[in-house]
Amino acid sequence: MSARAEITVTVNGLTHTRAVDPRLLLSDFLRHELGLTGTHVGCEHGVCGACTILLDGRSARSCLMLAVQADGAAIDTVEGLGSMEALGRVQQAFRDHHALQCGFCTPGFLMTITDMLRHHALESDAQIREALSGNICRCTGYEHIVNAVRELARERGPLK
Amino acid sequence: MKPARFDYVRAESVAHAVEALAGAGGDGKVLAGGQSLMPMMNFRLVKPSVLVDINRIPGLDRIARRGDRIALGALVRHRMTAEDPLIARHVPVLHAAMKHVAHLTVRNRGTFCGSVCHADPAAEMPMMSLLLDATLAITSPRGSRTLPARDFFVGSLATALEPDEMVTEIEMDIPPPGTGWGFEEFARRHGDYALAAVAVTLERRDGRAHDVRLAVMGVGEMPARLGAVEALLEGATLDAARLDEAVDALRAAITPTGDLNASADYRRHLAGVLARRALKDAWTRAGELPA
Numbered sequence: 001m002s003a004r005a006e007i008t009v010t011v012n013g014l015t016h017t018r019a020v021d022p023r024l025l026l027s028d029f030l031r032h033e034l035g036l037t038g039t040h041v042g043c044e045h046g047v048c049g050a051c052t053i054l055l056d057g058r059s060a061r062s063c064l065m066l067a068v069q070a071d072g073a074a075i076d077t078v079e080g081l082g083s084m085e086a087l088g089r090v091q092q093a094f095r096d097h098h099a100l101q102c103g104f105c106t107p108g109f110l111m112t113i114t115d116m117l118r119h120h121a122l123e124s125d126a127q128i129r130e131a132l133s134g135n136i137c138r139c140t141g142y143e144h145i146v147n148a149v150r151e152l153a154r155e156r157g158p159l160k
Numbered sequence: 161m162k163p164a165r166f167d168y169v170r171a172e173s174v175a176h177a178v179e180a181l182a183g184a185g186g187d188g189k190v191l192a193g194g195q196s197l198m199p200m201m202n203f204r205l206v207k208p209s210v211l212v213d214i215n216r217i218p219g220l221d222r223i224a225r226r227g228d229r230i231a232l233g234a235l236v237r238h239r240m241t242a243e244d245p246l247i248a249r250h251v252p253v254l255h256a257a258m259k260h261v262a263h264l265t266v267r268n269r270g271t272f273c274g275s276v277c278h279a280d281p282a283a284e285m286p287m288m289s290l291l292l293d294a295t296l297a298i299t300s301p302r303g304s305r306t307l308p309a310r311d312f313f314v315g316s317l318a319t320a321l322e323p324d325e326m327v328t329e330i331e332m333d334i335p336p337p338g339t340g341w342g343f344e345e346f347a348r349r350h351g352d353y354a355l356a357a358v359a360v361t362l363e364r365r366d367g368r369a370h371d372v373r374l375a376v377m378g379v380g381e382m383p384a385r386l387g388a389v390e391a392l393l394e395g396a397t398l399d400a401a402r403l404d405e406a407v408d409a410l411r412a413a414i415t416p417t418g419d420l421n422a423s424a425d426y427r428r429h430l431a432g433v434l435a436r437r438a439l440k441d442a443w444t445r446a447g448e449l450p451a
Binding site for chain 1 (some may be wrong): 164194260264265266268350
């Protein structure tokens with residue numbers, strides 16, 4: 001029971017099987033067990049949004065989940081969005097609009113925005129700001145992030 | 161911080177879950193959405209010896225209509241409640257409330273029943289369960305029982321739930337067609353816990369208000385229905401003078417406490433402002449029903 005549990009998760013399309021302590025947070029599993037340090041840990045109580053990942057296609061706080069709960073799940077992290085050589089579309093929009101400064105919060109924003117672009121109306125700045133309200137950025141003042149999302153929302157296809 | 165050690169049980173059924181709770185010696189915890197419990201475990205404010213994960217129990221993620229009641233299983237996430245077309249159409253006051261629940265990412269995971277069991281005095285679901293005369297379906301190895309929401313909340317973050325019990329479902333009123341409603345909340349930032357909120361439903365017949373319900377949160381140890389205000393408005397025409405009386409009665413009936421976000425006086429004032437708006441909205445929205 002408190003013994004380590006074997007879990008199998010698919011992260012960014014690659015399947016991993018590991019034995020984990022039940023109290024291991026999903027955020028720490030991604031960072032320490034899989035070496036995917038793009039997922040950042042800020043507040044560790046669900047407020048800052050830096051650790052946001054996609055769990056079966058929907059955004060979730062990885063600091064508010066246990067790794068053992070993710071057994072069988074498909075997870076996407078910021079590493080899956082693109083590479084240094086070929087930025088993903090959301091990453092490129094952030095670069096184009098100077099939507100980051102220190103970058104600590106950026107992985108969480110990128111994953112949140114990926115979910116919101118698929119599933120939520122982002123027709124007005126108010127809706128965009130509501131969609132971003134669960135992620136905290138201490139550098140940008142949000143204006144450039146909103147600009148990036150506005151551009152992404154304009155060019156996207158129909159909602160899923 | 162990280163959670164303290166615990167035994168983890170992935171429950172396969174409600175019976176399995178409550179057996180595990182009963183075996184935990186009084187400090188087992190149910191893990192549903194985890195959006196309140198996990199922060200408390202990360203801070204080690206809560207250190208369960210056994211954590212019973214109910215997320216894989218089949219059949220608990222359903223929203224079902226039963227006549228003039230609507231039932232939400234223990235794994236109905238906030239997003240499902242917020243997007244449910246039946247609720248949007250027939251329980252618009254609940255649909256409106258869901259827009260204030262935390263942030264979209266939190267709504268993907270958090271559950272209605274879990275929030276009710278967490279019993280935060282400034283969270284929407286406990287207040288809405290009072291407004292809509294909810295009944296909780298509760299199971300333990302000793303059997304099953306139902307409990308009205310008004311008997312469920314016993315203090316801040318405290319409920320009448322026994323250590324070996326879990327809530328499997330919450331059932332709430334679908335207000336009669338034409339019921340007017342109002343929902344007003346004020347928080348420092350969108351999605352934050354409310355400084356205060358007020359929810360109202362009423363029917364309007366013959367130019368008068370009937371079956372007035374008014375619930376508040378954020379202004380006391382627990383969310384509450386304000387019976388004195390409801391009684392004052394029963395059979396009344398909600399003109400400016402009567403709204404003034406209702407606001408005065410509401411401010412007299414609540415005992416808010418101050419904290420770093422707002423003083424007690426400010427919360428009392430705010431609750432009155434929100435109540436006036438919510439009552440006006442409900443009065444305006446109410447379709448005139450035959451007497």
